[in-house]
Amino acid sequence: MLLLGALDEALSGASLTVYGVLFLAVCVLTALWVRGGDVLTAPVVLPIAFAVGLLPVADGGGGTAGRLMGLFTALATQAGWLYGGTLVAGVIVIVRRVRLVRRRRKGDRTG
Numbered sequence: 001m002l003l004l005g006a007l008d009e010a011l012s013g014a015s016l017t018v019y020g021v022l023f024l025a026v027c028v029l030t031a032l033w034v035r036g037g038d039v040l041t042a043p044v045v046l047p048i049a050f051a052v053g054l055l056p057v058a059d060g061g062g063g064t065a066g067r068l069m070g071l072f073t074a075l076a077t078q079a080g081w082l083y084g085g086t087l088v089a090g091v092i093v094i095v096r097r098v099r100l101v102r103r104r105r106k107g108d109r110t111g
Contacts, residue, residue: 001026001053009056016074019057020081023050027085031092039097043090050082051075 004022012018027046034042051071060070075082 001049002055005053005056014057014059016057016078016081019053020078020085023053023081024085024088027089028092031089031096034093036096036100039093039100042093043086046086046089047082050085054078 001023004026005019008015008019008022023046026049030042030046031039054071054074055067058067058070058074060067
C-alpha cells in the first residue's frame, strides 16, 4: 500500500478516490492469496496497510505535526474505503475458512 500510495501521488496528484479503489483491489487480492493457515489475519493487517499507504497521499504541510494532521484527516474522511475493503476481505476469508474446515472434516470422515 505504501508503494501504491506513492504511485497514486506521482500519477494522479494524491487522489484519495484512486487510493481507495486501489485499496479495495489489494483487499480482495490479499484475502484470496493469503495462505490457508493465515487466512484470518488478512482483515487485521489491511487497516494497518491502509494507514501506512496514506502517508504519501495524505495532505500535510509544515513538518511532523502537519503530516500527522493530514494523516488523521485522511483516515477520518476515507473511513468508508477502509471499512468497505476490510469488510470485503473479511467476507472472503470467512468463506475460505469455512471451505477449509469442511474439507478437513470431509477428509477425516473418509480417512
